[in-house]
Amino acid sequence: MPMTTTEYLPGRAAGQYGDPAGRTVLMWHGAQTDARAAMRPLARHLALLGRHVVVPDWDSHAPDRGRADLLGSLRYCRDRGWERIVLVGWSLGGVAAAGVTVSQGVPADSAGIRVLRTVCLAGAFGATDPVSGARLPTDLTGVEHRPPVALLHGVHDDVVPVAQSRAFAATLRRNGWPVTLAELEADHASIAGAVYDPGTDRYGPAEDAASLAVAASVAQHIVRGD
Known part of the structure; x- marks a missing residue:
């Protein structure tokens, strides 16, 4: 599948895949610097x-x-007319995606974006949200826009325990938020189509058949709610 690369901020690149006429999925990688290739x-x-x-x-x-x-x-998405998006975040990116979602769907300085659905892959919900700078709230009674949230977590994840997604799902349910939780045969890397290289301490794109099969399954989960 061809990819194009554009600058979304000065010195900051984004990869784009697929037809811009299709529904836009914005995906955030985890706690690294410039790791979009991993996804x-x-x-x-x-x-x-x-x-x-x-x-x-x-x-x-x-x-x-x-x-x-x-x-x-x-x-960047808003300014190009892709203002209705599915938001996907992996690990720390999953915390950011959840934070954006439970904060009325859009932080004030990104007005014009409407999150239709949020998918968190191995969300590190015990960490501070990098967008708000705070832990995710547990009282969501004042939130009006409530897009469905799907939590996907690998049962073999030894970086972020699956218990973190279970706990966040319970919080959302207590607040009457539409949420699903799927526990997959995956680890922290493969849930995002990635592989971990201990030599460089970085995640990169997976090439092995097992990880690619997980990525295909995760993609189906992401589009299922559309």
């Missing part, structure tokens, strides 16, 4: 299912923990 297999599977996928680089190690990058990618 390439998942993005390609989604594009094959008819989705337009935007995967921006962002820097979780920046002084603002990546807040400007993440919000910049939302504005």
Whole structure:
């Protein structure tokens, strides 16, 4: 599946897959610097299912923990008319996606985006949300826009325990929020179509058949709610 690369902020690149006329899926990688390539297999599977996928680089190690990058990618989508999106986040990116979703769906300085559905892959919900700079709230009674949330977590994840997704699902249910939780035969990397390289301490795109099969399954879960 061909990919094009554009700057969504000065010096910040985003990969795009699929036809821009399709429903836009904005995907945020986890706690690394500029790791969009790690989610390439998942993005390609989604594009094959008819989705337009935007995967921006962002820097979780920046002084603002990546807040400007993440919000910049939302504005990038809004400014190009892709204002109704499915928001997908992996690991720390999953916390950011959840934070955007439970904050009325859109932070104030990204007005014009409407999140239709949120999917968190191995969400590190015990961490601070890089967008708000705070832990995710547990009282969501005042939130009006409540897009469905799907939580996908690998049962073999030894980086972020599946218990974190179970606990967040319970919080959403207590607040009457539409949520599903699927526990998959995956680890922390393969749930996002990635593989971990201990030599470089980085995640990259998977090439092995087992991880690619997980990515194909995750893509089906993402589009199922559309």
